[in-house]
Amino acid sequence: MPLAANVTSADQVRTVLADTFARAGVDGFVHARDLDTGAEFGHGGDDRVVLASLFKIPIALEYARQAAAGQLDPAGRHMVSAAYRAGGAGTDGCLYDVEMSARDLAFMMMTISDNAATDLLLDVVGAGRVRTTLDRLGFGGFGVSSCRALDDDIRCELGLAPGSSIDDQLAGITDERLMALGVNDPARSPSSTPREVTALLAAIWRDEAGPAEACAEVRSIMRQQVWQHRLVAGFPESGTRIAGKTGTDFAVRNEAGVVEHPDGKRYAVGVFLRTSSPAGRQPLADRAIGKAARAVIDHLRS
Template structure:
């Protein structure tokens, strides 16, 4: 019987990480400057997954393309109103009053703090059809690209909730089983992507293939400002540049990123989790995202001569 390959060993290590955290994990990582998929780590990499806010990367690409083409002014002023806010979110989504900011700052709030209201305003400016076309062109044809209000209305209807009432109070009366059964949380019944599609999208951005070089550079810069650092980013040393976008939903924790080392190595990695708990803090799951990403990237960085060595987690 042949000994396990390096690929088998890293896959087994990922399974252990997810098992210890009590989650189901999906991973894809690739060497951005490598030869196709020859240098990759894959665990259920082609399974459909719920992407949550990772979808905002495609919105950012659509925005940056329009700016690079001269069709959209970065400095133009736009007002986020109650029509864009769901309430209880992050950034302008929780503001009590209208907020005016530039087009560029809408994109910044969208990626840095995952501001849903800023995203909806940007979607309103760009148009759903344009964002959908960009996502499809970049290999993510099933990615959810609508405004948040449009994405959530079917959920409230499925649960029999009054969208004009107190949603949080109504949700308190809904059982966990009914929430788990939502189409929104089933990637076979709703908009979705795969870990491989997401790392392909990131690779296109980092190799200036997702649009004009100016547009790709802007998306890279915007992604470098994510405020949340407790999942994937926490697993890498301070001298490693990580540009990331995370996402969360009931029973879903995700993060996708490009990790760039001082020696020039660049790696796209996407980790998607399904968790037993629907919400609340989950330090073990958060840490598993970082550990899985670090394990995958460490594997890709190993010299060919060390191909039969099991990657070790380091700090």
């Protein structure tokens, strides 16, 4: 899916992006950076965007930093109890308590976006420690929350029963009310800018976000993400490695990660979409993420 050879100027790339987003029926925001030269390209790169599950990246980083410093045992056992489970992927949808190591909580959080694993790991490492690390690294605008707090906000806004699965209670809720939820609004939900997100990824890939051992562990886990329908869709070539983290919530479709080409060139990229519908299945939007990432990275490579 290479960009046409004559599409090399920034204006031409923005035209490609605008067309891609229009065809998908979304508003799109993009930022990419060459991890070796520092070259950048942005399209709405400094606009605030909802992170959705991308806020799990700094939680994984804090886990890895504490493990590398000997402050946390990665093999230590922790119970994913009913207090954490709300229905969803991985342990979040289990019917019974699950015991898991701290490392595997991080693995489940990042590879399949397990919300229960996220909230338990956040309790283990400490939300305050995550915030302190982000601030000290210069990412003060990068928002973080527990999944439970976001779910509670949704229940409150929609008048849903507490302690029950949100998905099981959405029948009869209009699209207009779902689109107006705070989780879709960067002013009321964990948010950042596309540029800040790629800067955090760059710090992890350059071993600047903590000990080299910690950064390597985050990179390794992110390379094992299972979702293959967003960033990966733009880079089908054999030998190209992608490490990523998706984020999804009603009107939000995101993915940010690092694309590593066989020639050794590496690019951090984030694509953030606001859709026109809260539908759970939006394949045009998903594919637009891969197309947009490919366009901006091909531009940097040109």
